Amino acid sequence: MTFAALQPLADRAALFVALRQDALSAAADALGDHRWDADMAAGTLTFTANDDPSRQLATRSHLVATIAPGPRSLLWAWAHPSGDPQGIAAQLRAYGEQHRIAELTAAEVPFPADASGDEDWIAQAAHTIGGVAVELTGRAPYYSAPVGNGTRAVFLLDAPLPPLTxxxxxxxxxxxxxxxxxxxxxxxxxxxxxxxxxxxxxxxxxxxxxxxxxxxxxxxxxxxxxxxxxxxxxxxx
The missing domain is CATH 3.30.1450 (Beta-lactamase Inhibitory Protein; Chain:B, domain 1)
Known part of the structure; x- marks a missing residue:
């Protein structure tokens, strides 16, 4: 368990999320060995084949949150220096205001007191946040990106994937x-x-x-x- 108040939202979307994450993985894996690059200013996240840089999977990215071990907290994108106050994460805040979910309305959410806060815990927390974002915005897939010093950033992607049928x-x-x-x-x-x-x-x-x-x-x-x-x-x- 990561953020208990948010887990039910992620659980509700779990099946849809799994299918869309699977489609993203398949599209990225089709590139073979590849890397990812995020351009925060341009709002893009691109997967590029290492053996042929002309082969890419380019997506429009929307920062949802960052999860950091140093402060042991989650910072929503609407309060993040690199985020958009009126962006995707603002939809989550609005839902939190409507349903009185403090974890969605506080700019910074501390880890639970009993959380290990280690790499595995943060990775799982990122998947929870990704699921919550999909559930509340209808956008998918998401990407959990390691951005240094144990911190992960969660992005929703507008990716060139066919609709789920x-x-x-x-x-x-x-x-x-x-x-x-x-x-x-x-x-x-x-x-x-x-x-x-x-x-x-x-x-x-x-x-x-x-x-x-x-x-x-x-x-x-x-x-x-x-x-x-x-x-x-x-x-x-």
């Missing part, structure tokens, strides 16, 4: 689900449909299944007695 998700989900822990699978499926722009219909009043659909086809998620995903049936066009 039901057909694409059905292919990726068996692999994604094997490595993704969902605290509430029903809610994660509902939120996946919401964020992806699909339609969702519950199969019955006990919510034992959910059918999602878009122009590429339909997929029906079945849930077991513990509300876990028990199976996925698809019909693709």
């Amino acid at each position: 039901v057909a694409e998700a059905v292919v990726a989900l068996p692999r994604i689900l094997s490595g993704t822990a969902l605290s509430d699978a029903r809610t994660s499926v509902w939120d996946l449909a919401r964020l992806a722009g699909w339609t969702l219909t519950w199969t019955d009043e006990s919510f034992s299944g959910a059918e999602v659909a878009d122009a590429t086809g339909t997929a029906t998620f079945r849930f077991d007695e513990q509300a876990r995903i028990a199976g996925i049936e698809s019909s693709l066009r």
